[in-house]
Amino acid sequence: MQKFRIYNRIAGWCCFAIALVTYLLTVEPTVSFWDCGEFITAADKLEVGHPPGAPMFLLLARIFAIVAPGSDKVALMINGFSALASAFTILFLFWSITHITRRISIKNNVFTQSSTIAILASGVIGSLAYAFSDTFWFSAVEGEVYGLSSFFTAIVFWAMLRWEEVADQPGANRWIILIAYLMGLSIGVHLLNLLAIPAMVLIYYFRKYDVTVKGVILSILCSVVILAGILYGIIPWIVKIASYFELLFVNELGFSYNMGVLVYIFLLSFLLAFGLFYTYKHKKPLINTIVLAVTVIIIGYSSYAMIVVRSLANPPMDENSPDNV
8 A cells, every 4th residue: 555655646746747848848938819818917917807806816826927037928937837737737636536546446455566557557547638638738828717727626626535535534624624725715716616516525425424316316415505505605795795784884884984894804703713612612523614614715715805905006907996895
């Protein structure tokens, strides 16, 4: 088992290197057609692009713009950022494939030379087939959100498989919390990552319960509830409730602008902290995990504050001017 893990890591990083070199050799030297020019421009000076804004992508791409050797290389560096994120996608895809293949083919952790080669070969073939697929390769070499979004999707699914491996050990739920936080961050890139929720819920069900038709149906329904809770609950209503508080404090109570938002942030933080304290003190681990997951999703989602902050500065690109809640 230990030798397999070493080989698995080495092979995974080799696939990462192959993908990264391929993407960097074929990366767009400047701006490719469609939204890429807008994203690169917005990331360079942290301006406000088209809604919803993709703030997490802009913040990370801004780092690559800062270290560009000159203004004429900013586009190349941000395109390279997509190449790096896409190569990491291939890395986590490889490890996900080998994990699933190992679960299917290996019994009692007994590895033979042929089984090890077969598992690693499945990871290499699967991950590199995806690396060289037309659509993924296309998005990997330009300054768009899809390379980074694919990375978030790959890492949360891999993290769920890591949870599956240690599900019966103390502290295993830390992987669930990590997944929730990464999903919160991914909202600031693209909503594609949320589509991994049904698959991860099924992994949880298969690992924790005896499989029945009824159980599978209930698990799928549960995944729909979680997905809808984030997509139609947390994402819009965190902001909508903030706007209601702002209208109340400004129009009805006569306070200055942003006072309602500050009060709302304080109350929301207090409620989440109280929920964590109460469920921990009264030994309710499941509810505590749910509250903590919601908390870190909101923390990740808070990257959207950047859009409002930068819009308040009235940058040259300020699409839709979202300077208040």
